[in-house]
Amino acid sequence: MNEATMTTTAAVRDDDAERREPVLSVRDLRVTFSRGGRTVHAVNGVSYDAYPGRMLAIIGESGSGKSVGVRALMGLLPPSAFVEGSARIGGTQLVGLGEPAMRRVRGSEVAMVFQDPARSLNPTMAVGAQVAEAVRAHGGVDKRAAAERAVELLRLVRLPAAERRFHEYPHQLSGGMRQRVMIAIGLAASPKVLIADEATTALDVTTQAQIMELLLDLQDRLGTAVILISHDLGLAASYADEVLVMYAGRIVERADAAQLFRNVRMPYTHALLGAVPQLANPPHTPLAVIDGQPPDLSRPIVGCSFRPRCAFATAACAEAPPLEEHESAHWYACHHPVGLAGDPRTAEEDAR
Ligand SMILES: Nc1ncnc2c1ncn2[C@@H]1O[C@H](COP(=O)(O)OP(=O)(O)OP(=O)(O)O)[C@@H](O)[C@H]1O
Ligand code: SF4
Ligand SMILES: [Mg+2]
Structure with missing residues (x-):
């Protein structure tokens, strides 16, 4: 199954019938910016669903398209942005919605909390x-x-x-x-959907945990779908139901939080986790620093976008791997996934 034909697996695994319908369905979302005669491809075909009463975390390095992707849903991008694809909330198509209609959607359908309340x-x-x-x-x-x-x-x-x-x-x-x-x-x-974009990043660890508990409580009590954007893997591992990992404007790995952190497959996610055992006691686990830089999004990317930084790249990686559901409810985009049974590259970690 590819990304475009993705079924609602996240919902199917949930027995609660009222949670089976997504409140927000994003399909093939693309955002480009025109800047000084160049086109920056900030979001490159992102698809996901958000469900009532569930928390979806979006993680990835700085510049991977996390904020631009959600700001596009709320019409909060500058005029230099061009948004394509589909993002439906209830019966409303958000992509292409004019500002007067978007003003009605903002707050009543989808609301956003930012990093700096001051x-x-x-x-x-x-x-x-x-x-x-x-x-x-x-x-x-x-x-x-x-x-x-x-x-x-x-x-x-x-x-x-x-x-x-x-x-x-x-x-x-x-x-x-x-x-x-x-x-x-x-x-x-x-709102049906509450987006928290690094909403706890500026807070100390204790206050951060209290705000996360509050978000969990609100999603349970009000049935709100929460989208958590964070650099903090510990938060995603501790609180989210599902995690999307973004790199260079694409989703490169996606799974239930428990499955993802137990069975990382994409070398990028693997590198982000750095010292993997930290996730056994996760409350505050920032992303590891990976050698090299993400690609320049104003230039064409040939093959896998992570290839120049990937320790496991081979000639096959000159062809871009599609995001596919390789294991039940676990999607990843990689020709040589890590951590599969008998994988000598991660055997040392398995033994720990
Ligand atoms: N107004 C803009 N004009 C041109 N490019 C932009 C604009 N806003 C964002 N970008 C580019 O879009 C890409 C994605 O940016 P985005 O803000 O979504 O990253 P992010 O994943 O949220 O990063 P961070 O973790 O630092 O918040 C980056 O390459 C960024 O430089
Ligand atoms: S496709 Fe190749 S380069 Fe890309 S993450 Fe997988 S192994 Fe690394
Ligand atoms: Mg951001």
């Missing part, structure tokens, strides 16, 4: 008023009802002393509290 919040406005404003932006409620709903949302995200904090300004809150406020704003119109 920059996203208005420093001159009390945080409760900012949440209430987000509630009112989606219509149908007066000022008083919006304020009441804002307090409810601040309680939902477990902001300590929500009623009192309602009147405080962003600088009076800790980084973790500000991120809770951003999540409350994200949830103001009950």
